[in-house]
């Protein structure tokens with residue numbers, strides 16, 4: 001393990017931004033911290049960096065307790081959402097900055113610093129732009145300079161806080177791919193904060209899903225997507241439809257009607273989750289049946305809103321684009337995979 005966060009709690013005044021969070025980050029891993037705004041992602045990142053001190057708990061780098069160490073001592077590379085480049089410095093000077101300010105004993109000679117900065121600019125595909133100033137660059141280029149600057153110090157850990165958050169969708173998608181490639185070439189242990197699940201699913205080796213100052217689930221993108229461990233994670237990662245059901249000895253019921261789905265042991269009110277694309281149409285009405293309330297195009301499929309049962313519970317399912325259903329058509333389907341969470 002490269003970084004170990006142990007029971008770390010953080011309070012601001014009396015407000016707990018993080019509740020005793022524990023997390024391990026493997027050496028060379030790219031971990032995404034994913035959660036809605038206010039869930040504590042930035043706070044956790046700042047604690048790992050040493051920009052904040054935990055109210056309680058400890059942070060280890062390898063076997064070493066880093067809890068009392070400064071940002072410099074931890075040797076952290078940091079990239080923020082808003083370009084924190086030095087405006088009065090050229091691109092080259094920005095990238096070289098972290099090495100230039102080192103104490104003389106550990107500072108490489110000027111020629112070596114320049115060589116390394118140029119090498120990094122090449123790595124982030126900005127060769128030739130070293131003389132420009134930040135205001136002569138696009139947003140995406142600035143974030144690439146910020147990354148080169150963070151990498152220049154050969155950080156022990158690279159921390160990225162929504163680095164592409166301020167860029168438009170197209171540039172973000174490009175930078176995502178590019179960051180993954182850079183990561184594969186440089187192999188830094190990296191923590192990447194985002195509220196964008198698509199970005200996290202595509203980029204990360206593992207996801208850490210957060211909500212309200214707690215870790216909800218940690219796992220590979222596939223395992224979190226396929227087996228969400230809570231209603232929050234099911235709803236937050238990927239698309240989902242939800243129905244209020246009852247678990248009874250004889251099976252799962254919706255509005256008193258059995259729906260041909262098996263569930264957990266515990267009886268009582270529950271919520272049935274499934275993915276709109278993960279369904280099959282059935283001929284009989286033994287599954288779930290509803291009336292089409294509307295539809296829209298989502299990529300190459302047709303997402304249909306269905307009102308199910310007497311209470312007209314609204315769910316969404318995906319149909320082939322050329323499916324003939326029109327408004328008020330009746331459709332019966334069964335989720336192919338689902339998850340039932342009983343209410344506490």
Ligand code: ADP
Pocket residue numbers: 012013015016017035036037038039040041042043044
């Ligand atoms: P995220 O990055 O997931 O959006 P943050 O870690 O920034 O969330 O914030 C988590 C919670 O802690 C929020 O409710 C936020 O208002 C609060 N918080 C963060 N930093 C401070 C601070 N310096 N003082 C007071 N409250 C803070």
Ligand code: MG
Pocket residue numbers: 041042043
């Ligand atoms: Mg944040």
